[in-house]
Amino acid sequence: MSEAQLHYGCPTSTYKFTSPAEDNIELGVLDNIQWKGQLFLVSYGIRIGIRVNESTVLKELSNYLPPGWESSTSPIVDELYSLIMAKTLDSCDTHGYYQLYRNQEKLTETTELREALATLDSDLRLQIGIAVKDRLFVHAGVVGWQGKAIVIPGRSFSGKTTLVAALVKAGATYYSDEYAVLDANGLVHPYARPLSIRQDEGQGVKRCSVEELGGKAGIEPIPIGMVVHTQYRSGIQWSPTSISAGQGVLALLDNTIVARLRPEFALPILSRAVADALCVEGKRGEADEIAIALLN
Template sequence: MLTLSEDTDKESGDANCFPNRPVISGFDVCAFGCHLRLTAMHPDALDVFQHFVFPSLPRTAPGREKPDLCIRIEAGEGQYQLFADNAIIASAPEARDLVVGLIRVLDETVVGHLKALHAVHAGAILWRGRVLLLPGKSHAGKSSLVAELLRQGATYFTDEYALIDRNGLVYPYPRPLLLRNGRPDQVPAFAEECNARVGAAAAPVRLILLVAYKPDGAWSIEPISQGIALLHLLQNTPHVLTDSPGMVESFQRAVAGARCYAGTRGDAVEAARLILCMMDESS
């Protein structure tokens, strides 16, 4: 556990981002070039940070460098409050009830600070050294399908943002999955709960699948061109094209070695089985 001092130099922008608050402990995390500082005002808050803030990335003691974002959780009057810098993001009776809001803040901040990588709203898994991309916005059924692919032996990359470099390789984005499991509210889950590992290195794309979930639907897909797949990647990026030089070229390289399909799916178990068969056929 990394302990912060209350009387850290306030001029440094550092160690205690909130110098007038009592600090229990905290740590720094660097995620894809974004420097995050997590400050806990209660042991339950520290537990949330340790478990849910990019758990596979190393923690360091707060230094003198000013972070890109300071996040803290305070406790008082029967409520925990989540802050990003000095803005209140969410309140809840239990610290763990703030996890979904915390993950969304982390996503927004990290993606907003990407420099060498470009993000796409997509689920992604690794299978036999190659990546499957499932582009799609929230509520598209990406997370439930990713979770089932993990249960069937795939390695976890992401259920929300695929990060693509200038060579078209996809990097793991190691945050917890957010699953609905038939409920309106999301709950966090770890790859380990699906008996899966988290990816450790970038890999090339083998298959791009634009598949829409239909509760009473059946598996039905057709090949599409790489150009159509590229268009969908561009439609599902949070970046502004004019502010992201090189993004189109990065996505073109990601698509260049991939087979691309679009269609519909029903049950995630059957869809995952068929997708992994397709990945094997593409090897």
């Protein structure tokens, strides 16, 4: 993120929402804050504004933006995020904390900047996945292998990032640990954000680039070759069973952001996506073992 992409001291009144109803919202307390920096960006056609009252947090921000984002100079936004650093006096000690808002909704309040930024990252991805019109976002890990995608549908805590990391270490090409992004033809596009690898209990999440794992990210869209519907269970032997293409579609649909909002959009894309794919399901043990099995 270069200095040219940031605009300092911009008053609230320069922001305009695309929705007239949003544009007329009484800004209240946010209107009285002196904003020290801001960033306009576009991701998948969705226009985002992010403003901060402490410019030092901007150096951390770039690590939490969506893959492939582009800077913008337009103050017209679909979503406006406000990250506030505040201080409170408690027993003669001054404590800092962070508040994050999307438009007028408070998303989190925390003493940890990284927690606030992680919430921004998560909510920003979700809002883009809902609003985008020409892509379908499915919660899934994705790697490329021999020109085709291995897609592992699953929400948070399902173990998909751990499995994706193991597949990358075993030689697969990294596409995403969070979303399978499908176009109208059912091809999977890269969404190569840093992997969010969970550490031991109490140590949180480590954001890790694919290069740190010794791998590389995919560039081109590819067809799905395999759908792996699985969850981790300690000590279990990997013994998958084949499922039908229809069951594969349902596994993906269950993890599709707009499944209930726009099923008429999602179902045809998913059907095309798995038409020539092998679909399997089963509980898995350690990620390193299943990674070797899937690539052989």
